Amino acid sequence: MTYVEREIRHLFGKAVHSYGLIDDGDRIAVAVSGGKDSVALLYLLKERLKYIPISYELRAIYIDLGFDPLMPEKIKDLLERLEVPHDIILTDYGIRAHSPENREHPCFLCARLRRMTLFKRAWETGFPKIAFGHNQDDFIETFFMNICYSGQTSAIVPKQEFFKGKITVIRPMALIPSKRISRFVETLGLPHLENPCPSAGKSSRIHIRRLLQELYKVNDKIRGNVYRAMSHVNLEYLPPPLEDGKGDRKK
Numbered sequence: 001m002t003y004v005e006r007e008i009r010h011l012f013g014k015a016v017h018s019y020g021l022i023d024d025g026d027r028i029a030v031a032v033s034g035g036k037d038s039v040a041l042l043y044l045l046k047e048r049l050k051y052i053p054i055s056y057e058l059r060a061i062y063i064d065l066g067f068d069p070l071m072p073e074k075i076k077d078l079l080e081r082l083e084v085p086h087d088i089i090l091t092d093y094g095i096r097a098h099s100p101e102n103r104e105h106p107c108f109l110c111a112r113l114r115r116m117t118l119f120k121r122a123w124e125t126g127f128p129k130i131a132f133g134h135n136q137d138d139f140i141e142t143f144f145m146n147i148c149y150s151g152q153t154s155a156i157v158p159k160q161e162f163f164k165g166k167i168t169v170i171r172p173m174a175l176i177p178s179k180r181i182s183r184f185v186e187t188l189g190l191p192h193l194e195n196p197c198p199s200a201g202k203s204s205r206i207h208i209r210r211l212l213q214e215l216y217k218v219n220d221k222i223r224g225n226v227y228r229a230m231s232h233v234n235l236e237y238l239p240p241p242l243e244d245g246k247g248d249r250k251k
């Protein structure tokens with residue numbers, strides 16, 4: 001086994017255990033876009049079943065966004081090669097998000113519609129736990145995006161409940177940097193597809209990504225430190241909200 005394979009399996013297992021992501025008997029819908037992250041996620045979730053004492057059921061869900069008519073067939077082929085039962089849902093969300101009818105950023109509308117459809121299908125098919133392929137860089141970039149563009153300290157989380165616990169979202173790739181996933185996918189020769197979205201690689205996230213890459217070049221500990229900083233918050237050394245009026249943080 002290569003170093004990257006060992007490393008990825010270790011980080012994946014660490015996230016699953018530390019954040020309590022998977023229970024015996026879970027029925028997990030895996031949100032698969034066909035990109036490297038979600039393909040690696042599906043592969044790792046399936047592979048783990050062979051050597052862990054608990055069991056769970058997997059079902060992949062792909063939401064086609066209407067950009068490329070060949071995509072659904074390509075995804076079907078990919079999911080058949082990975083031997084995972086799947087649902088392919090055809091929509092025009094990507095096209096609608098890029099049409100003049102939409103006044104907001106295409107990514108906002110598209111992501112919202114995609115998520116709603118994913119939740120609905122997962123719930124209807126009896127797979128109330130949904131796994132997403134967000135990697136460690138996605139966590140960090142979202143953290144900086146929210147600070148820079150929304151003025152709030154928040155990010156995405158490894159485990160989150162919706163609708164009073166009816167749906168649980170998990171992100172088992174939380175501790176794995178994007179580049180390591182690419183290396184893993186290439187080493188194992190896992191099938192994956194390019195994202196056909198015209199906005200892919202054009203969002204304001206790219207500026208943040210470039211900035212962070214520069215920082216990581218200076219010191220490779222920065223990535224891990226930023227990730228840790230998201231769960232080590234010292235509120236006493238952060239200014240209270242201005243609207244509070246008393247200079248105190250509400251208890």
Ligand SMILES: Nc1ncnc2c1ncn2[C@@H]1O[C@H](COP(=O)(O)OP(=O)(O)OP(=O)(O)O)[C@@H](O)[C@H]1O
Binds near residue numbers: 030
């Ligand atoms: N069209 C889709 N259908 C189903 N799930 C999706 C789709 N697009 C994205 N997802 C899910 O949302 C996660 C984050 O989406 P994002 O657009 O940030 O993809 P990404 O970082 O390029 O990941 P990937 O390499 O898996 O495409 C994906 O890893 C996947 O789990």
